Amino acid sequence: MSKSINYLFYFALYAFILLLFGKGGFKRTKNTRDFFVAGNSLGLIPSIFTFTATWFSAASMQGLSGSLYAYGYTAVLYAVVPWFLGATFLVFLASKLKQYDIMTIPEYFRIRYESKALQAMGGMIIITCYIFYIIIQIRGFGIVISELLDINYTFSIILVYLFVVYTTFGGLFSVAKTDGLNFILFFIGTLIAASIILKDINGITNMHLKAASITTRPFSNFPFVTEQGALLDPFSKGAQPPLMTITSFFGWGLGLAANPQYAIRITSAKNTKTAMKMISYSVLILAIIYMGIFIIGIGGRVLEPSVQNVNSVDEIFPYIINKVIYSPLSGLVLISIVAAAISTANSQLLILASGFTYDIYKNMFNPNINEDKFLNLNRLFIFLAGSVSLLLSIDPPNSLLVYGGQIWGFFSATFLLPLYGGLFWKKATKEGAFASFIGGLITILIFTVAEYFMAGNGNAAIHPALPGVAVSFILFYFVSRITYERKGDKK
Numbered sequence: 389m390s391k392s393i394n395y396l397f398y399f400a401l402y403a404f405i406l407l408l409f410g411k412g413g414f415k416r417t418k419n420t421r422d423f424f425v426a427g428n429s430l431g432l433i434p435s436i437f438t439f440t441a442t443w444f445s446a447a448s449m450q451g452l453s454g455s456l457y458a459y460g461y462t463a464v465l466y467a468v469v470p471w472f473l474g475a476t477f478l479v480f481l482a483s484k485l486k487q488y489d490i491m492t493i494p495e496y497f498r499i500r501y502e503s504k505a506l507q508a509m510g511g512m513i514i515i516t517c518y519i520f521y522i523i524i525q526i527r528g529f530g531i532v533i534s535e536l537l538d539i540n541y542t543f544s545i546i547l548v549y550l551f552v553v554y555t556t557f558g559g560l561f562s563v564a565k566t567d568g569l570n571f572i573l574f575f576i577g578t579l580i581a582a583s584i585i586l587k588d589i590n591g592i593t594n595m596h597l598k599a600a601s602i603t604t605r606p607f608s609n610f611p612f613v614t615e616q617g618a619l620l621d622p623f624s625k626g627a628q629p630p631l632m633t634i635t636s637f638f639g640w641g642l643g644l645a646a647n648p649q650y651a652i653r654i655t656s657a658k659n660t661k662t663a664m665k666m667i668s669y670s671v672l673i674l675a676i677i678y679m680g681i682f683i684i685g686i687g688g689r690v691l692e693p694s695v696q697n698v699n700s701v702d703e704i705f706p707y708i709i710n711k712v713i714y715s716p717l718s719g720l721v722l723i724s725i726v727a728a729a730i731s732t733a734n735s736q737l738l739i740l741a742s743g744f745t746y747d748i749y750k751n752m753f754n755p756n757i758n759e760d761k762f763l764n765l766n767r768l769f770i771f772l773a774g775s776v777s778l779l780l781s782i783d784p785p786n787s788l789l790v791y792g793g794q795i796w797g798f799f800s801a802t803f804l805l806p807l808y809g810g811l812f813w814k815k816a817t818k819e820g821a822f823a824s825f826i827g828g829l830i831t832i833l834i835f836t837v838a839e840y841f842m843a844g845n846g847n848a849a850i851h852p853a854l855p856g857v858a859v860s861f862i863l864f865y866f867v868s869r870i871t872y873e874r875k876g877d878k879k
Contacts, residue, residue: 391714395536398719402573402726403551409569410555413562419759423559423766424491424742425656432657434564435666438735439653440673441567443471444574445732446528446702448681449725451788454701455627456685457708458606460599460619462626463685466633467789468678470641475671477645477808482654482663484811490655492739493648493807494747500810501818504751509825511747513802514648515773518740521795522777525552525733527784528702532725535706542782548729549778556734556741556770559763560656563734570731575677577724581705582680584713585687595687596620604693606704619686627790631849636793638853643796646803648739649732688712702788740773741766793851794836801828801856805864813868817875820868828860 417423430438447467455463490496494510497503529548530541537544555566589595599619606614618624626633644650657663688708698707709721745766750757757765785791805828806821835852 391718392538394716395719395722398723399533399536402723405569406551406566406730407554409565410558410562412565413555413558413560416561417559417763420746420762421491422561423763424738424746425652426560426564428656429658430560430564430656430662432662432665432669434568435653435657435662436670436673437571438560438564438567438656439650439666439670441571441574441728441731442649442653442735443670443674443732444571444677444728445792446525446725446729447788447792448678449574449578449728450528450531450702450705451524451792452678453681453685453688454704455787455789456682457689457704458610458701459627460614460621460624460686461682462622462624462628462633463789464682465622466626466628466636467640467793470637470639471644472671472675473637474641474644475667477642478650478654478667479664481645481651481808481811482660482667485651485654486657486660486663492742492746493651493803494743495751496810497806497821498751500816501806501821503818503822506806506818506821506825507751508748510803511743511751513798513829514743514747515740517795517798518736518743519773519777520780521792522552522733522736522740522774523781523784524788524792525729525736526777526781528788529726529729529733530781531703532706532722532729535710536719536722536726545778545781548726548733549774551730552733552737553771553774555730556737556774557767560738563738564656566734567731570727573720573727574724574731575673577721577727578677578680578684580717581709581713581721582683582687584715584717585683585691585708588713589687589690592683595683595690598690599686602689602693606689606701607695607698609699619689627787629849632851635851635854637851638800638857639793639797639851642800642804642857643793643798643853646799646807647796648799648803649735651807652739684708700786737770737774741769744769744773797832797836797851797853797856798829800853801832801860804828804857805860809864809868815868815872816864817868817871819871820864820866823867824860824864827863828856831859832856 421427452463488496494507497510498507526545526548530545533544533547534541555562600617602614603616623630654663657666692712695707709718802825805824809816832852835855839852
């Protein structure tokens with residue numbers, strides 16, 4: 389079988405099964421609660437599938453593997469360590485969040501702080517952040533499909549747009565069902581690729597011995613030649629300065645802890661016990677997958693110390709599969725990368741829609757809207773928001789991993805303190821939550837803009853989420869203390 393026919397077979401088979409699975413969600417979705425949180429009914433296995441598939445995106449499969457190839461293990465310290473530290477926060481979140489009967493995370497703000505305005509502000513942050521973050525998934529899909537079907541990037545991203553919009557139209561039941569398929573694919577695909585690479589380089593020990601001696605430029609337009617031993621040094625000429633790498637925890641880590649896409653998975657689980665098991669088991673599974681990604685990144689560099697016809701780290705993994713370790717299973721591995729992108733994009737698009745329809749429109753303007761009209765409004769907004777992300781993806785960011793950390797930092801600076809503080813501190817007040825939200829947002833915006841202008845000179849030393857979270861914390865604590873005591877005095 390020729391390479392083209394092999395790839396076309398896997399793509400056609402995946403497309404058929406995905407569309408078949410997505411169809412099932414339409415039949416089960418009867419109302420708003422079904423659409424947003426699957427009727428709060430998901431058991432342990434589907435919860436693990438949808439949590440893991442939502443987590444493991446193009447930023448993980450392409451951004452991380454490519455960064456490992458180019459920079460070495462510094463990428464683990466920049467992203468993976470913060471991700472897993474952030475996941476520990478979710479366990480504590482699960483112990484409290486299920487006590488609230490909510491369909492969106494901003495709805496929690498309204499209930500806890502008795503503020504429709506705070507709910508609407510939360511909806512605005514979700515809309516903005518997810519529109520920009522979905523670009524990551526569309527770009528990742530476009531790169532792979534261009535390699536898979538040998539077609540133009542622009543035409544490729546239109547395909548992912550159609551897949552993502554269709555699977556989201558059925559609500560969380562559709563997303564969860566397709567997430568099961570996508571999880572199995574990227575789990576198997578990662579292990580297959582890692583196994584082939586390990587076999588070709590004669591084991592992990594030999595991989596590290598050879599990686600330590602590499603002194604080449606990863607690809608032609610890469611800014612520097614890798615120094616000897618740099619791939620194994622967590623701070624040696626990384627993508628970011630050492631302090632930026634360390635403070636990335638405030639973006640990737642705390643951003644994950646406060647991110648609505650994970651918190652809503654807690655809400656959609658059938659009970660608190662299921663939610664806590666979902667997080668624990670998912671993290672263990674993800675640890676196994678990431679070991680495979682480490683091997684793909686570092687091992688790929690050992691097999692091919694410098695690649696040709698590649699312009700960014702995000703293109704490395706597809707290149708290795710197609711050109712370096714091609715086998716009859718390469719089509720399956722490439723499809724697994726597609727699965728990782730789609731499984732995150734449709735989850736985010738669903739939450740993005742709720743940010744407008746539920747947290748803003750229904751909350752502020754039309755609380756008595758008919759259920760059928762409301763569901764159709766959600767599907768319309770999914771189509772429109774997906775279209776905006778598609779247009780922005782025509783000129784995508786250079787690095788999915790770095791870009792994703794910047795976006796997640798906005799959730800750290802705005803959602804983190806009002807969410808966790810409200811759940812675990814009884815003195816948290818509406819005024820404190822407002823001050824925290826607005827102060828954190830303004831601060832991270834200022835530092836993000838400043839970093840943008842300084843990045844070319846290499847002067848950006850810290851992640852912009854660090855000052856954002858710091859200001860958010862200070863305002864939340866002191867404004868809540870002052871207003872809580874004043875309310876107590878009035879009583």
